[in-house]
Amino acid sequence: MKELVYGMDINCYRLRAAHVNLDNGKLEGDILEIYFNNKNYEEVLNSISNIIPRGSKIGISIPGVIDKNKLEVKLSINSRLGENVTLPRDLQEGGYLVKMSNDVVSEAHAENAFGIGNKDFALATYSTGFNAVPVLKGNVHFKPEFGHQSYDNFSKFICGCGIKGCLEVFVSGSGAGKMAQDYFNKNNTNNIIIKYGLDDFNKREGTSHDYNDLADYEIRSKIIDSVEGRHIYMAYDKNPHDDPQRFIRNLQLKAITESLNRIAVVYNPLDSIVLKGGLTDESDESKSWKNLFKPAIKAFHDMRLRDYSCNPDIYRTKIKEIGIVGGAVNWKKFIQS
Numbered sequence: 155m156k157e158l159v160y161g162m163d164i165n166c167y168r169l170r171a172a173h174v175n176l177d178n179g180k181l182e183g184d185i186l187e188i189y190f191n192n193k194n195y196e197e198v199l200n201s202i203s204n205i206i207p208r209g210s211k212i213g214i215s216i217p218g219v220i221d222k223n224k225l226e227v228k229l230s231i232n233s234r235l236g237e238n239v240t241l242p243r244d245l246q247e248g249g250y251l252v253k254m255s256n257d258v259v260s261e262a263h264a265e266n267a268f269g270i271g272n273k274d275f276a277l278a279t280y281s282t283g284f285n286a287v288p289v290l291k292g293n294v295h296f297k298p299e300f301g302h303q304s305y306d307n308f309s310k311f312i313c314g315c316g317i318k319g320c321l322e323v324f325v326s327g328s329g330a331g332k333m334a335q336d337y338f339n340k341n342n343t344n345n346i347i348i349k350y351g352l353d354d355f356n357k358r359e360g361t362s363h364d365y366n367d368l369a370d371y372e373i374r375s376k377i378i379d380s381v382e383g384r385h386i387y388m389a390y391d392k393n394p395h396d397d398p399q400r401f402i403r404n405l406q407l408k409a410i411t412e413s414l415n416r417i418a419v420v421y422n423p424l425d426s427i428v429l430k431g432g433l434t435d436e437s438d439e440s441k442s443w444k445n446l447f448k449p450a451i452k453a454f455h456d457m458r459l460r461d462y463s464c465n466p467d468i469y470r471t472k473i474k475e476i477g478i479v480g481g482a483v484n485w486k487k488f489i490q491s
């Protein structure tokens with residue numbers, strides 16, 4: 155019998171949910187999408203209960219350190235839902251049947267069940283943050299700290315974990331955003347990145363600031379705070395010779411190549427490294443796949459002078475909506491941990 159479960163993918167700033175057919179890992183029906191920044195917590199819960207009937211099975215994929223018994227998340231550093239996220243427990247108490255796992259673990263199970271299949275691989279996520287977990291002989295080995303290895307001890311950039319110079323800062327979208335913010339705080343120039351930040355700020359806040367308003371220190375600071383990784387990648391795609399997008403992209407290209415190298419060597423032997431996360435989305439308008447990951451994968455293979463030297467295939471996951479499918483997979487019987 156076909157088993158339908160709601161998969162729910164929660165990240166720092168939004169949740170997405172849909173019915174998932176656990177026989178084939180395909181989505182059925184529409185995707186419910188809720189952004190946390192324009193709703194208070196009660197409204198988030200209400201929006202869910204308006205769409206998902208009480209009594210339904212919900213499987214949740216969420217970043218952070220998970221307490222499965224208490225159905226809560228600790229140390230969710232960047233979440234707009236707060237440091238301790240209790241949404242899964244509140245849903246359970248509201249009449250749903252809830253199971254949950256850490257996002258990377260959930261997605262690794264989904265990839266194992268519906269994607270790459272019976273191979274040894276690492277699932278690497280590149281988005282706001284970065285992590286990579288190995289899946290060997292069908293077993294997911296949760297390694298929460300891969301992104302927090304040191305990459306540049308002398309860097310001034312502080313990772314969300316509180317340590318200077320973590321690998322995550324140099325390969326993630328949030329890290330690119332931090333570097334650009336630092337640049338614009340130091341240099342009183344404005345370029346296309348600031349324009350993208352300005353457009354997003356106006357859209358989000360309902361304001362109509364223009365370039366002239368950037369002369370106002372406070373407004374300019376707010377716009378700089380709105381700069382995100384994708385603005386830098388979009389700027390690089392448009393004008394690759396201008397700073398700061400030029401040097402940030404070059405620095406990230408090097409770091410991403412190094413991150414692939416570390417995954418391959420630390421988890422050797424692997425058949426593949428499967429990539430996921432917004433930065434690896436080929437259809438994304440920011441073009442981070444074309445300008446960062448394609449050249450990084452080429453550099454990775456080029457540095458291997460013999461094919462058998464930790465040289466796994468590297469590609470983007472074929473599972474659409476792997477976060478939602480990953481959430482639902484928590485209801486599959488083989489998932490115990």
Ligand SMILES: [Zn+2]
Nearest residue numbers: 302313315320
């Ligand atoms: Zn860190």
